[in-house]
Amino acid sequence: MTAGPLTDPPPVPSPLSAARYCLAESRPVVQVVFLMRFLVGAVCVTSGTDNWSGPGVVLGGVAMTCAVTAAYLLNGVMDIAEDRVNGSRRPIARGALPVRVAVGVVGLLSGVALLLSAFVPGEFWLVALTLFLGYAYSVRPLAAKRRTATSAVAVITTGLSSYLAGAVSAAGEIPIGALVFCGLLALWMGFVGAVTKDLGDIAGDRAGGRRTIAVVYSERTARLFAAVSAVVLGTAGLLLGLCAELVLLAGALPLALGAGWVAARCLQPDANQARGPYRAFMVTQYAANAGLAAGLLAGG
Known part of the structure; x- marks a missing residue:
């Protein structure tokens, strides 16, 4: 059954529940494949050599994961109406995760992503691009999701950015x-x-x-x-x-x-x-x- 309009603001969940809902909303199966892309980029430049930056890969991976999670959370916030029509049971659409909490987490994750990426030479701009594309994909006036062509451009660029971020975090070129x-x-x-x-x-x-x-x-x-x-x-x-x-x-x-x-x-x-x-x-x-x-x- 499709969720109907909420007449009262949903209760604020506990921090643990909010974290669990945010994880579910950001689609873990998608987050894992984005992390895989990042690691593939790192493997591309480290295979056959010991000259790579382990700390950079860890920091860079966390930064990119935070950026992608923020992008998908923002998408959930902006897609409430459509998700309800489609019968989605994700936390925001069904009212378990309040929009104000999700937006706060988006801001927090975005800040963490930018901060951590600043310590990884070459990654800051790739993380910033990922965050911008997440915003451009979901939010008007750009709202790239509204058309297949613009959606594809945003998705392709984000995917390639993940591979490149893995490479630069390992201090190499693919x-x-x-x-x-x-x-x-x-x-x-x-x-x-x-x-x-x-x-x-x-x-x-x-x-x-x-x-x-x-x-x-x-x-x-x-x-x-x-x-x-x-x-x-x-x-x-x-x-x-x-x-x-x-x-x-x-x-x-x-x-x-x-x-x-x-x-x-x-x-x-x-x-x-x-x-x-x-x-x-x-x-x-x-x-x-x-x-x-x-x-x-x-x-x-």
């Missing part, structure tokens, strides 16, 4: 082959993730006045776009591994297999599994990033 593959994984987020995520939110997006592919054209068009994008990127990953660096195949193979899975879920829709393509996208992200990291470590 090799060109690995950098291109990380770019492919960032494109995977924008062209496949941003579109498949909308498939389960069409009613709320339409009610909120968004202009996504699924709303402006049709769900079928959005599914076809995501399927084609997945296959193109999966194929590109294989070609990159075969033509540039074989070690990249450790990430390219799961990406290609996942691309086929996503395409199949998109082209054979199940009315009861609108989020099926997005789940396939997420699993593929985990597998491709983990495979890339394992391949780089083994190759180094």
